[in-house]
Amino acid sequence: MPSKIEWTQETWNPITGCTKISEGCKNCYAERMARRLAGRYGYPEQPNHFNIILHADKLAQPDKWKKPRKVFICSMGDLFHESVPFTYIYIIWKVMAINNRHTFQILTKRPKQMLKFVHWLAGADHISIAEFPQNVWVGVTAENQRTADERIPVLLSIPAAVRFVSVEPMLESISFRWANWLPIKDHDHLDGLRQLDWLICGGETGPGAREMKATWAMNLYRQCQDANVPFFFKKTGDSFQGGDLPLVREYPNKR
Numbered sequence: 001m002p003s004k005i006e007w008t009q010e011t012w013n014p015i016t017g018c019t020k021i022s023e024g025c026k027n028c029y030a031e032r033m034a035r036r037l038a039g040r041y042g043y044p045e046q047p048n049h050f051n052i053i054l055h056a057d058k059l060a061q062p063d064k065w066k067k068p069r070k071v072f073i074c075s076m077g078d079l080f081h082e083s084v085p086f087t088y089i090y091i092i093w094k095v096m097a098i099n100n101r102h103t104f105q106i107l108t109k110r111p112k113q114m115l116k117f118v119h120w121l122a123g124a125d126h127i128s129i130a131e132f133p134q135n136v137w138v139g140v141t142a143e144n145q146r147t148a149d150e151r152i153p154v155l156l157s158i159p160a161a162v163r164f165v166s167v168e169p170m171l172e173s174i175s176f177r178w179a180n181w182l183p184i185k186d187h188d189h190l191d192g193l194r195q196l197d198w199l200i201c202g203g204e205t206g207p208g209a210r211e212m213k214a215t216w217a218m219n220l221y222r223q224c225q226d227a228n229v230p231f232f233f234k235k236t237g238d239s240f241q242g243g244d245l246p247l248v249r250e251y252p253n254k255r
Contacts, residue, residue, distance in 0.1 A: 006234050006249070007200055008072040008105055014059050014092055015084055016043065016076040017052040021109055024143030024169055027208050030076045052083040059095060068101040079106055080113040086120050093121065093133075100135045107139045107166055109147075111154035114138065118158055132159045137252070139164035139198075144172045152192065162197040162252045168234060169204030173216040176223050193227040197252040203237020214242025221248060 003011045018030065031050045038049035042057075062071065073079055073096075079089060096104045108114055118132075138160040142148035148165070155163050167174060176193040193199075201220055203212035217233065224231040230250035 003072060003075070005072060005075065007070075007232050007251075009069040010065065010071045011075040012058065012061055012071050012073050012104075013076045014055050014061075015052065015074050015079060015081070015088075016055065017050050018077045018081055019050075022143065022147055023171060024109070024141055024147065027169075027204060027206055027210070029206055032206065034076065052077070052081055054084070054088055059091060062095055062099040062102055062104075065099075065102065068103070070103045070105060072105045072107070074106070078108050078110060080108045080110040080117065082110070082113060086117055089117055090121065096136055097133045100133070103135050103137065104133075105137045105139070105164075107141060109141050109151070111140050111151050111158070115154055115158055132161065134161045136160060137162035137164060137198075139166055139200075141166050141168065142174065143167065143169055145174050148174050148176075152196075156192070156195050163195070164198035164200065164252070165196055166200040166202075167220060168200060168202035169210060169237065170201055170212045170216055170220075171204075171210055173213075173219055175219070176227070190223060190227040193223060193229055196229055198230050198232065198250075199224050200232045200234055202234030203240055205235070205238045209238035211239045211241055212237050214240070214245055217245055221246075 003009060016034065020026070020028065034043050034049045035046065037043045038046045042053060042055055043049050044051055044053065079092070138155065138158055140151040140155045142151055142165050152165060176190055199220065201217050204210050221231050230252055231248050232250055233245060233248050236245065
């Protein structure tokens with residue numbers, strides 16, 4: 001269905017449901033929405049409203065969209081949740097590859113599981129790991145320095161056409177200059193950031209929204225400028241501290 005998410009155009013949910021694994025999950029918007037939809041549209045009744053559900057009836061949905069569009073996959077879950085069988089993800093993969101007029105955007109908090117799938121795919125499909133669909137963008141959520149240090153190195157090992165990071169909700173300042181997963185050569189070492197194709201940033205919204213400071217977002221923006229990485233500022237969130245921020249909404253240069 002058409003999406004209000006600023007950096008995409010459509011959402012596709014052949015999988016819904018998830019479990020919380022890090023600080024960014026505390027006030028999950030998808031869980032709140034699943035609670036409101038419990039018992040309808042394929043969502044289980046409460047308290048099982050956010051259980052992992054495979055929606056096979058939605059697999060052919062992209063076939064019906066004739067006009068090319070950006071499609072965010074699993075906005076109501078995580079495609080690479082450990083409970084989702086690789087055989088099912090493989091079907092989704094084939095749908096994406098066939099519908100190459102669309103650009104599919106995958107965002108996960110489980111990049112290690114995604115990397116396992118990519119290796120599994122190479123064996124199952126008898127293809128090189130480097131033969132990655134050019135219309136599939138892959139990204140990770142990194143809400144703080146710890147998750148950035150854990151997830152981004154795994155993302156960089158995946159040979160996608162576009163690799164991106166969503167710093168939303170932004171819970172603290174994140175530095176790429178001193179990331180502990182990079183060999184530091186000087187005081188302005190941004191090689192890791194330069195390997196990314198896009199960076200999204202935004203504050204938390206909804207009940208209990210946690211603080212985001214303007215200085216955090218500006219620091220991230222300046223790092224992207226220095227590394228020549230497109231920057232997309234989504235929104236300040238509901239607990240914003242600081243001054244005005246420039247509404248920068250850039251997209252990857254590729255595709």
